[in-house]
Amino acid sequence: MELLAFGKTGWGDELFYATLMTIAVSVTAMFIGFFFALIFTPLKLSKFKSLNLIGNFYTTVIRGVPELLVIYLFFFGGSGAIMYVASIFGYFEYIEINAFITGSVAIGIISGAYSTEVFRGAIQSIDKGQFEAAKVLGINKFTQFYKIILPQMLRLAIPNLSNVWQITLKDTSLISVTGLVEIMRQSYIAAGSTRDPLFFYCFAAILYLMLTYISMKIINRLEIKYSRGY
Amino acid sequence: MDFDLMFTSFPKLLGATVVTLKLLSASLFFGLIIGLLFAILRLNKNILINKFAYGYSYLFRGTPLLVQIFIIYFGLGQIEYLRSTFLWVILKEPYWCAIIAFTLNTGAYTSEILRSAFQTIKPGIIEAGKSLGISNKIIFYKIQIPIAIRQSLPAYGNEIILMMKGTSLASTVTLMDLTGVAKYIISTTFKPIEVFIVAGGIYLFMTFIIHNVIKFLEKKYSFNS
Numbered sequence: 001m002e003l004l005a006f007g008k009t010g011w012g013d014e015l016f017y018a019t020l021m022t023i024a025v026s027v028t029a030m031f032i033g034f035f036f037a038l039i040f041t042p043l044k045l046s047k048f049k050s051l052n053l054i055g056n057f058y059t060t061v062i063r064g065v066p067e068l069l070v071i072y073l074f075f076f077g078g079s080g081a082i083m084y085v086a087s088i089f090g091y092f093e094y095i096e097i098n099a100f101i102t103g104s105v106a107i108g109i110i111s112g113a114y115s116t117e118v119f120r121g122a123i124q125s126i127d128k129g130q131f132e133a134a135k136v137l138g139i140n141k142f143t144q145f146y147k148i149i150l151p152q153m154l155r156l157a158i159p160n161l162s163n164v165w166q167i168t169l170k171d172t173s174l175i176s177v178t179g180l181v182e183i184m185r186q187s188y189i190a191a192g193s194t195r196d197p198l199f200f201y202c203f204a205a206i207l208y209l210m211l212t213y214i215s216m217k218i219i220n221r222l223e224i225k226y227s228r229g230y
Numbered sequence: 231m232d233f234d235l236m237f238t239s240f241p242k243l244l245g246a247t248v249v250t251l252k253l254l255s256a257s258l259f260f261g262l263i264i265g266l267l268f269a270i271l272r273l274n275k276n277i278l279i280n281k282f283a284y285g286y287s288y289l290f291r292g293t294p295l296l297v298q299i300f301i302i303y304f305g306l307g308q309i310e311y312l313r314s315t316f317l318w319v320i321l322k323e324p325y326w327c328a329i330i331a332f333t334l335n336t337g338a339y340t341s342e343i344l345r346s347a348f349q350t351i352k353p354g355i356i357e358a359g360k361s362l363g364i365s366n367k368i369i370f371y372k373i374q375i376p377i378a379i380r381q382s383l384p385a386y387g388n389e390i391i392l393m394m395k396g397t398s399l400a401s402t403v404t405l406m407d408l409t410g411v412a413k414y415i416i417s418t419t420f421k422p423i424e425v426f427i428v429a430g431g432i433y434l435f436m437t438f439i440i441h442n443v444i445k446f447l448e449k450k451y452s453f454n455s
């Protein structure tokens with residue numbers, strides 16, 4: 001137990017901050033994912049074949065390639081790509097991007113592919129009559145989406161989005177390869193310096209279980225809230 | 231775009247694909263056995279057995295695969311007692327550690343898939359079997375299992391693809407699988423995009439094949455034909 005003490009003697013406070021980091025990365029990645037889903041869901045549902053192709057390309061490639069490979073692409077290619085863009089604007093200094101940003105964007109793009117599929121499924125399962133009724137009443141597209149489609153869509157999407165959240169949360173463990181100090185990386189450091197890998201990795205597993213358990217509880221509450229009236 | 235690098239790295243990556251496929255097939259084979267076993271335990275009426283099977287699947291589905299591999303590869307070696315048993319012959323090899331971790335992980339997901347497939351079988355089918363005087367054992371093997379397998383095909387197809395992506399984590403315990411070799415080439419040449427296109431292309435090709443095989447099987451075993 002003294003291994004988990006707070007302060008200089010134990011790893012308690014380090015692991016506590018690492019847990020906060022995992023939560024921060026997961027939440028950021030989830031929101032970046034929503035942003036991507038917001039762009040690619042309309043593309044997938046579009047009437048135009050070429051736009052469909054772009055949307056399908058994104059979800060197929062990201063869901064068919066290992067997460068670790070995507071993370072390596074961003075880790076090794078991220079600063080190179082940014083420097084290339086900067087060089088167009090006449091900036092030639094070395095740019096290093098923060099591990100937090102690289103990690104969140106990489107996980108966010110992965111999570112976005114799953115979110116896109118969830119939103120697409122949810123919108124497609126809304127009754128066509130709802131769209132037609134809105135059209136007949138002369139409601140414009142914007143209000144139609146925000147006031148009619150979105151509230152109904154959320155109810156259908158929440159159970160599947162909870163799966164996406166679980167996947168995202170677990171995927172953040174992979175960012176440890178880039179050196180960002182989250183639960184997995186901190187356990188690796190602690191295991192290395194105390195020579196007690198079994199204890200620290202098991203403790204990491206417990207931390208992840210705790211996070212998934214608590215988030216399940218919160219999501220269940222949201223689900224009840226949004227399915228009121230059904 | 232460095233096309234030369236893409237051409238020279240292709241055979242290396244293809245060689246590493248063999249390692250990925252070996253890991254995948256071994257863990258799927260053992261995982262299916264474990265999954266079926268735990269799915270049957272989950273259907274057991276005994277609460278203790280039921281809870282045990284549930285705990286197993288909860289534990290392995292609630293934690294990242296990376297933690298599971300690290301516990302098995304780095305953690306278990308710490309137990310002095312294990313080192314003196316014959317198990318150490320297996321546990322000191324990263325290859326077998328990876329397979330054990332993948333097997334336990336996919337077993338947990340497979341048990342959930344099969345359990346829900348067993349539960350969706352209409353009771354009328356089992357009752358029909360009983361009223362025809364077929365014994366419980368034969369009902370289970372000849373009626374329930376074939377229907378459950380058909381029911382779980384789409385979900386199991388997804389699980390195969392997830393597991394294929396999961397095998398990339400073997401590279402974290404020094405195994406040179408497709409991702410491991412890709413990372414090695416990236417870190418020596420600093421050309422991530424080219425290597426990503428080739429390695430990602432190989433992964434996508436495998437996904438494509440798995441997807442189509444499952445689709446074919448679904449059609450072949452559909453109830454309507």
